[in-house]
Amino acid sequence: AQSVTQPDIHITVSEGASLELRCNYSYGATPYLFWYVQSPGQGLQLLLKYFSGDTLVQGIKGFEAEFKRSQSSFNLRKPSVHWSDAAEYFCAVAPRTPLVFGKGTRLSVIA
Amino acid sequence: EAGVAQSPRYKIIEKRQSVAFWCNPISGHATLYWYQQILGQGPKLLIQFQNNGVVDDSQLPKDRFSAERLKGVDSTLKIQPAKLEDSAVYLCASSLQTSGAYEQYFGPGTRLTVT
Numbered sequence: 001a002q003s004v005t006q007p008d009i010h011i012t013v014s015e016g017a018s019l020e021l022r023c024n025y026s027y028g029a030t031p032y033l034f035w036y037v038q039s040p041g042q043g044l045q046l047l048l049k050y051f052s053g054d055t056l057v058q059g060i061k062g063f064e065a066e067f068k069r070s071q072s073s074f075n076l077r078k079p080s081v082h083w084s085d086a087a088e089y090f091c092a093v094a095p096r097t098p099l100v101f102g103k104g105t106r107l108s109v110i111a
Numbered sequence: 112e113a114g115v116a117q118s119p120r121y122k123i124i125e126k127r128q129s130v131a132f133w134c135n136p137i138s139g140h141a142t143l144y145w146y147q148q149i150l151g152q153g154p155k156l157l158i159q160f161q162n163n164g165v166v167d168d169s170q171l172p173k174d175r176f177s178a179e180r181l182k183g184v185d186s187t188l189k190i191q192p193a194k195l196e197d198s199a200v201y202l203c204a205s206s207l208q209t210s211g212a213y214e215q216y217f218g219p220g221t222r223l224t225v226t
Contacts, residue, residue, distance in 0.1 A: 043217035101153025
C-alpha cells in the first residue's frame with residue numbers, strides 16, 4: 001500500500017533561518033507529489049506539486065521542494081523562515097485520485 | 112472565485128447522537144471529497160464523489176457514516192450514532208476532475224467533538 005512518512009513531528013527554527021521538512025513515500029512508480037500547509041483552524045492550502053519534469057519545483061510563499069527518485073523523497077525547503085510560516089505541513093502523494101497524507105510536521109518559529 | 116464552503120464550523124454532541132455536515136464545492140468542480148482528520152494525523156479519505164456518483168467509499172464506516180451528493184453539487188456527511196472516536200475535523204475538498212493531476216481545494220473544515 002502507498003504510504004507517506006514525515007519523520008519529524010515538530011520542528012522549531014529561528015526566524016530568518018533556513019528550513020527543510022522531510023518527506024519519504026512508498027509507491028511502485030512515481031506518484032504525483034504535493035505539499036500542503038494548514039494554519040490553526042484553517043483548511044489545507046497547496047504550497048506546491050510535482051508531476052514530472054524538473055525535479056526542483058517552486059511554490060508559493062517562497063517554498064521549494066526537490067524530488068529525488070533514488071531516495072523516494074520530496075523534501076520541502078525555504079531559505080529564510082518568517083514568523084507567519086508557523087503552521088502544520090503535510091506531504092501527500094496521489095497514486096491515483098485519493099490523496100494519501102503523511103502525519104504532518106508542526107513548525108514553530110521563534111524570534 | 113469562492114472557495115469550498117462548509118458548515119457548521121464547530122459542533123459538540125454527545126455519543127450516540129447524530130450529526131450532519133454540509134459542503135458546497137467550488138462551482139464547476141465535478142469531484143468532491145470528504146476527509147477525516149484526527150488530531151495529530153493527516154487527513155484520511157472517507158468518500159469521493161464524481162458528480163453525484165460514488166467513486167471510492169472503501170474507508171467509510173458504513174454502519175454509522177453516510178454521505179450523499181444530490182444533483183452533483185452540494186454534499187452532506189452524516190454520522191449516526193456518533194462515537195467518541197469520531198471526534199475529528201471533517202474536511203471537504205473539491206477538484207475539477209477525478210485525477211491525481213487535478214489540485215484539490217479544501218474547505219475550512221468542521222471540528223466535531225463527541226462527549
